[in-house]
Amino acid sequence: METEKKPILEMRGITKRFPGVVANDHVDLELFPGEVLALLGENGAGKSSLMNVLAGLYRPDEGAIFIRGEKVQIDSPRDARNLGIGMVHQNFMVVDTMTVAENIILGLTEVSMIPDMGKISDRIREISSHYNLKVDPSAYIWQLGVGEQQRVEILKQIYRGAEILILDEPTAVLTPQESEELNNILRQMTSEGKAAIFITHKMEEVIAFSDWVRVLQHGKLVTVKRTSETNPQELARLMVGREVLFRIDKAPAEPKDVILEVENVDANDEKGMPALKGFSLQVRQGEIVGIAGVAGNGQRELTEVITGLHPVLNGSIKINGKDMTNRSPLAIIRSGVSHIPSDRIAMGVVGDMSVANNLVMKGYRRKPITHGGLLDPRRILDFARRMIDSFKIATPTPDTHVKFLSGGNIQKTILAREIDSCGGVLVAAYPSRGLDVGATEAVRNEMVRQRDKGSGVLLVSEDLDELLSVADRIVVMFEGQSMGELSSADAEVEMLGLMMSGVSKKKAEKEYYGSDHATGV
Numbered sequence: 001m002e003t004e005k006k007p008i009l010e011m012r013g014i015t016k017r018f019p020g021v022v023a024n025d026h027v028d029l030e031l032f033p034g035e036v037l038a039l040l041g042e043n044g045a046g047k048s049s050l051m052n053v054l055a056g057l058y059r060p061d062e063g064a065i066f067i068r069g070e071k072v073q074i075d076s077p078r079d080a081r082n083l084g085i086g087m088v089h090q091n092f093m094v095v096d097t098m099t100v101a102e103n104i105i106l107g108l109t110e111v112s113m114i115p116d117m118g119k120i121s122d123r124i125r126e127i128s129s130h131y132n133l134k135v136d137p138s139a140y141i142w143q144l145g146v147g148e149q150q151r152v153e154i155l156k157q158i159y160r161g162a163e164i165l166i167l168d169e170p171t172a173v174l175t176p177q178e179s180e181e182l183n184n185i186l187r188q189m190t191s192e193g194k195a196a197i198f199i200t201h202k203m204e205e206v207i208a209f210s211d212w213v214r215v216l217q218h219g220k221l222v223t224v225k226r227t228s229e230t231n232p233q234e235l236a237r238l239m240v241g242r243e244v245l246f247r248i249d250k251a252p253a254e255p256k257d258v259i260l261e262v263e264n265v266d267a268n269d270e271k272g273m274p275a276l277k278g279f280s281l282q283v284r285q286g287e288i289v290g291i292a293g294v295a296g297n298g299q300r301e302l303t304e305v306i307t308g309l310h311p312v313l314n315g316s317i318k319i320n321g322k323d324m325t326n327r328s329p330l331a332i333i334r335s336g337v338s339h340i341p342s343d344r345i346a347m348g349v350v351g352d353m354s355v356a357n358n359l360v361m362k363g364y365r366r367k368p369i370t371h372g373g374l375l376d377p378r379r380i381l382d383f384a385r386r387m388i389d390s391f392k393i394a395t396p397t398p399d400t401h402v403k404f405l406s407g408g409n410i411q412k413t414i415l416a417r418e419i420d421s422c423g424g425v426l427v428a429a430y431p432s433r434g435l436d437v438g439a440t441e442a443v444r445n446e447m448v449r450q451r452d453k454g455s456g457v458l459l460v461s462e463d464l465d466e467l468l469s470v471a472d473r474i475v476v477m478f479e480g481q482s483m484g485e486l487s488s489a490d491a492e493v494e495m496l497g498l499m500m501s502g503v504s505k506k507k508a509e510k511e512y513y514g515s516d517h518a519t520g521v
């Protein structure tokens with residue numbers, strides 16, 4: 001029985017301090033062989049810090065760690081690896097120009113001077129077929145999607161002998177199919193007596209993947225529960241400290257004039273392959289148009305051609321009736337377009353600048369922040385404090401450099417800035433990706449608020465629940481083309497799913513409703 005099981009890992013009284021913040025405050029953790037522990041908490045609650053302590057990246061200020069009952073000292077990632085601890089990081093790093101196999105052995109000191117790539121590849125194939133992980137050892141990383149890159153990261157940890165696998169928000173970027181695959185890997189691992197710690201904001205995954213749940217709040221452990229004895233509502237409440245609704249209250253849209261018009265646009269991706277093929281779309285003032293699709297079907301290019309970050313080959317983009325095709329990002333910002341990019345770390349913030357300055361990076365052209373043409377530091381600080389407060393950005397001070405914030409709080413900084421500065425059009429790519437439940441709710445409500453103030457919102461998301469609850473209409477993208485659109489009031493998930501796999505609306509309707517069904521949006 002479970003009660004006789006001895007923990008494979010125990011962390012006792014772990015405390016980790018950073019200047020101005022206690023990331024972990026006497027945290028206890030137990031992990032049993034053959035089990036998955038879900039570690040939950042709001043952005044900035046201290047989850048990554050605790051795992052970084054375990055992985056040998058951070059030295060704890062207090063506390064002790066035991067592996068199979070024996071006290072251990074973990075001073076480096078190598079110590080952690082030798083103890084069978086493997087971590088897939090929140091912003092994982094793989095080297096683009098290397099192959100899968102090269103990435104997997106990268107940094108392994110055990111490898112002889114001239115590694116036998118043939119043997120290594122064989123071993124990788126063996127592991128991947130055992131875990132049903134489809135990975136080609138000779139593929140280059142740049143050829144892989146994010147989900148596949150993550151598979152490589154997991155494979156790497158297994159290759160290195162991980163008995164305790166830590167996954168820090170692994171499914172923030174995965175499609176539903178990839179997340180299912182991840183569940184299978186975890187099942188396979190745990191059936192062999194290995195164990196995993198899993199950090200996620202997705203409640204369905206907590207329920208489906210884990211055996212135990214631990215919740216952190218402001219660095220402290222607040223709850224330990226058996227997954228079978230809790231539910232998403234309770235967990236959300238424990239994390240956020242209040243009831244979370246999981247739904248949006250919104251009135252029907254009252255669309256006015258067209259504010260964004262994409263007409264017959266062709267564009268290539270970074271490798272020169274067609275990414276948008278004659279794509280057209282209209283967004284009106286006072287409506288939210290959702291874009292559904294499996295990642296990599298041109299969504300990124302769509303948001304980037306609109307915001308001037310990617311060239312348009314054919315076709316046109318009009319904002320407020322004015323032709324803005326291939327204009328500079330600055331000209332497009334000035335015409336009233338705000339952008340929440342999908343790659344927030346690279347495009348959204350300057351890590352070496354303070355939170356306050358990052359928050360005003362776009363707003364500074366407006367009146368209250370400048371004073372006689374000069375930036376007014378007092379007003380910047382006031383503005384920053386207001387944003388930090390309303391978006392609950394966890395930062396020790398407004399002057400803290402953004403690079404010291406947790407991933408979720410960096411996102412909130414960009415969201416606060418872009419949503420607040422929206423001047424008519426908001427282009428939001430995966431706005432709730434990686435955000436905790438409380439922040440997700442805030443961001444969704446904020447998008448609806450912008451709509452009700454008369455903005456046109458384009459919402460790209462992989463989360464169908466998000467699209468169905470936030471968007472007014474949903475356009476499905478597949479291989480750079482539109483498969484048709486549905487009004488979200490009567491869109492069925494199965495229909496969307498069919499269209500996302502490349503079935504046109506007409507055919508999908510036939511398949512789903514039978515031949516004599518007629519609808520119109």
Ligand SMILES: Nc1ncnc2c1ncn2[C@@H]1O[C@H](COP(=O)(O)OP(=O)(O)O)[C@@H](O)[C@H]1O
Nearest residue numbers: 018021023043044045046047048049404405406
């Ligand atoms: N290297 C660091 N330097 C300074 N502060 C940090 C560092 N890493 C994390 N923190 C701070 O510790 C707190 C917890 O962060 P983190 O563990 O990343 O939270 P979570 O993963 O739960 O979102 C945050 O306030 C964050 O700003």
Ligand SMILES: [Mg+2]
Nearest residue numbers: 047048090406
């Ligand atoms: Mg984190």
